[in-house]
Amino acid sequence: MTYNTKAEFMAALKSQAEKYSLSFGEMAEDFERHFSEGEENGETESEICAKLGDPVEIVKEYVGENSENVQSSNSNVQNITAGVNRVDSNTGKISGGMITGVILLDLFVLDWAVPTVAALVITYIAVAFAFIVSGIAGIVSAFMPFVADSFTSILFGRAFNVFAGIAVVGIGGIMAVFVPNVIKGFAGVIKAVARLHVRAFAGRKAGF
Amino acid sequence: MNPQLKRGTLELCVLALLSDRDCYGYELVNAISESIHITEGTIYPLMKRLKDEGCITSYLVESNEGPSRKYYSLTDVGRGKLAVQISEWSDFYKSVNKILGID
Numbered sequence: 325m326t327y328n329t330k331a332e333f334m335a336a337l338k339s340q341a342e343k344y345s346l347s348f349g350e351m352a353e354d355f356e357r358h359f360s361e362g363e364e365n366g367e368t369e370s371e372i373c374a375k376l377g378d379p380v381e382i383v384k385e386y387v388g389e390n391s392e393n394v395q396s397s398n399s400n401v402q403n404i405t406a407g408v409n410r411v412d413s414n415t416g417k418i419s420g421g422m423i424t425g426v427i428l429l430d431l432f433v434l435d436w437a438v439p440t441v442a443a444l445v446i447t448y449i450a451v452a453f454a455f456i457v458s459g460i461a462g463i464v465s466a467f468m469p470f471v472a473d474s475f476t477s478i479l480f481g482r483a484f485n486v487f488a489g490i491a492v493v494g495i496g497g498i499m500a501v502f503v504p505n506v507i508k509g510f511a512g513v514i515k516a517v518a519r520l521h522v523r524a525f526a527g528r529k530a531g532f
Numbered sequence: 533m534n535p536q537l538k539r540g541t542l543e544l545c546v547l548a549l550l551s552d553r554d555c556y557g558y559e560l561v562n563a564i565s566e567s568i569h570i571t572e573g574t575i576y577p578l579m580k581r582l583k584d585e586g587c588i589t590s591y592l593v594e595s596n597e598g599p600s601r602k603y604y605s606l607t608d609v610g611r612g613k614l615a616v617q618i619s620e621w622s623d624f625y626k627s628v629n630k631i632l633g634i635d
Binding site (some may be wrong): 350353354355356357358360361362363365375376377378379382385386388438525527 | 556557558559561562565571572573574576577578579580595598599600601602
């Protein structure tokens with residue numbers, strides 16, 4: 325609404341400013357000046373009030389720009405937080421945060437875990453193979469007279485190399501038995517990571 | 533006139549008037565309301581925002597009668613903003629006229 329006197333206008337402006345906790349000092353000075361400049365120009369208080377407009381609308385302009393700023397910074401915050409959302413507890417849908425998580429997991433899995441585990445698997449197979457081969461070599465060497473006596477055969481006799489060779493082949497054999505399990509386990513981990521990707525990027529329900 | 537459109541152009545008009553010479557609030561309001569109908573009270577929130585953005589500064593000049601006058605002066609930031617807004621306005625105006633079929 326509009327007012328007829330400066331006092332009414334200023335009182336309404338003040339109460340609106342207080343409503344939004346705005347400081348009234350500078351605002352009051354600006355409008356006081358405006359009234360006196362208008363009067364110098366031959367306008368009446370009523371005319372000036374009518375042209376100034378509704379104090380409610382004026383205060384909204386003071387607040388309006390501020391609240392727009394607050395809104396835009398809020399939406400920035402929302403954009404950022406959207407990236408770290410967890411799986412929605414109501415729908416079970418995987419959000420953008422899930423994808424972020426999978427990408428971070430990839431950095432770990434592809435850069436470190438897969439090469440490391442692959443190296444361990446290869447080492448395991450190589451060690452099993454080495455045990456069997458060296459064990460057999462030990463046994464065979466015991467029956468070959470032209471082979472120079474080894475340190476152990478001098479100390480414990482040639483029979484020791486045979487028994488030691490059998491033991492070493494046995495250890496290698498036990499390790500070899502578990503090679504398929506080790507490879508299966510490794511493949512299982514790779515498959516699980518792949519499934520996680522399919523789920524995350526297809527936006528299906530979280531399955532874990 | 534559309535209030536959103538008016539709000540944007542009011543800022544442009546204020547910056548343009550101040551690029552010519554320093555003005556006090558009542559002077560600005562009168563200069564603009566000669567051509568465009570505005571809710572005059574909204575000029576002060578606009579001036580505060582422009583000041584907060586560093587586009588304008590203000591200084592007081594003693595007056596023989598009544599309170600001192602508050603003059604607003606355009607800063608370099610304000611001049612930069614004016615240049616951008618003039619170019620935006622000109623593009624906008626041409627685009628709308630093109631759609632309306634006005635040459």
